[in-house]
Amino acid sequence: MIGPLSRRAALALGAGALAAPLAVTTARARRAYDIRPEPIGDGVWLARGLDEPITAQNGGAIANVVIFDTREGAVLVDAGPSRAYGEALRAAARELTGKPVARVYLTHIHADHVFGAGAFTPDTVWTTAALRDDLAARGDALADAMYRVAGDWMRGTETPAPARAVGAETEDVGERRFRFLPLAGHTGSDLCLFEERSGLLVAGDLAFLDRAPTTPDADLGLWRSALDTLAPISARRLCPGHGPAEAGSRGLKQTRDWLDMIEERIDDGFERGLDVIELMAEPLPAWTDRLAVARYEFARSVMHRLPRLERERLPARSA
Ligand SMILES: [Zn+2]
Known part of the structure; x- marks a missing residue:
């Protein structure tokens, strides 16, 4: 029986230790990333x-x-x-380039972007000091949450510990030059x-395109400032964290429009005294x-932003 073991620990022990309900999940969910x-x-x-x-069916393969x-x-x-x-990605990169992976840059802490990094030599994984610290502080809790949602897809996954922290600098790898833009929001x-040679701007999740942005960890003011920083860069092409890569800045504009829209709708719902359920049902x-x-993403935004407004703006009940 599983007893006090977490589901993650049970998976790490292998199939022999699995209780029946987990074994059923395993049989149903075990398949390869395509x-x-x-x-x-x-x-x-671009691996789209x-x-x-994130679901048990897609194994969390939702990020670019x-x-x-x-x-x-x-x-x-x-x-x-x-x-x-990460292992499938390593094989795909080898097939495409004929070479091993020299560098993995991580954009931000969300599970769909970072937990594949364990498949690569730790020395090759770089990111900001803030993300490195954040992974050390709460990466394991995020991994546990992913194990609960994605189950067997997560087997063997550990929190990555990036070897190098980068700031606003460049790194040359071969003939390419990568300019780092450490932002937040x-x-x-x-x-x-x-990347100067290709003219590709990789925006991470500061840009979404044709897919609604996620905001549970967002600071909308900082996010808009980051979009202001990205907008003047004369990129040949913009790659968002979710959605297609394309020329032009549609991803930046659409992301800003979404942030403005949710802020306006949720603040308006708060002013009208709507509760979470009523506000989630409002037309978009x-x-x-x-x-x-x-x-789906509007509902998630309501769930975290409306209670925050209530805490900030309603008078506290006196003791
Ligand atoms: Zn994200």
Whole structure:
């Protein structure tokens, strides 16, 4: 029997230790990630995440990962949700470039972006000091949460410990130059990268395109400032953390419009005295119809933002 073991620990022990309910889950969920990177530039590919929430069916494979070919090896931006995903990514990068992975940059703490990093040599994994500290402080709790949602897909996954902290600097890998843009707003630390040779701006989750943004860890003011920083960069192409890569800045504009919309709707609902359930059922503007999971993400935003407004703006009950 499982007893006090967490589900994660039980999975780590292997199938022999699994109680019947978990074994059923295992049999149902065990399958391989299907990673099919598409070219988005000369020697650059995008492994597109699914435009879905994280589920036991998709194993958390919802975030974009960018793969660059360089003379010195493949360079990845983000690593996907699990060790198994990272291993599939490593194989895909080897197939595309004929070389091992020289560098993995992590953009931010969300599980769908970072937990694949365990499949790579620790020395190759770099990110900001703030994200490195954040992973050390709460990475294991986030991994546990992912184990609960994605189950067997997460087998063997551990919290990555990036070897190097980067600031606002550049790194040359082979013939490519990566300019780091350490920003914040979607989370407490969002690392964007501009690669000069390809002209590709990798925005991480500061940009979403045709998929509604997630805001549970967001600071909307900082997020807008970060969009102000990204907007003037003359990129040939923008790659969002979720959604297609394309020329132009549609991802930045759409993300800003979404942030403005949820702030306005939720503040308005608060002023009108709506509760969470009533506010979640409010109509959304027609332009959001073409965004995947708009209703789902709006509901999540209501669930964390409305209680915060109530705490901040309603008078405290006297003792
Ligand atoms: Zn995110």
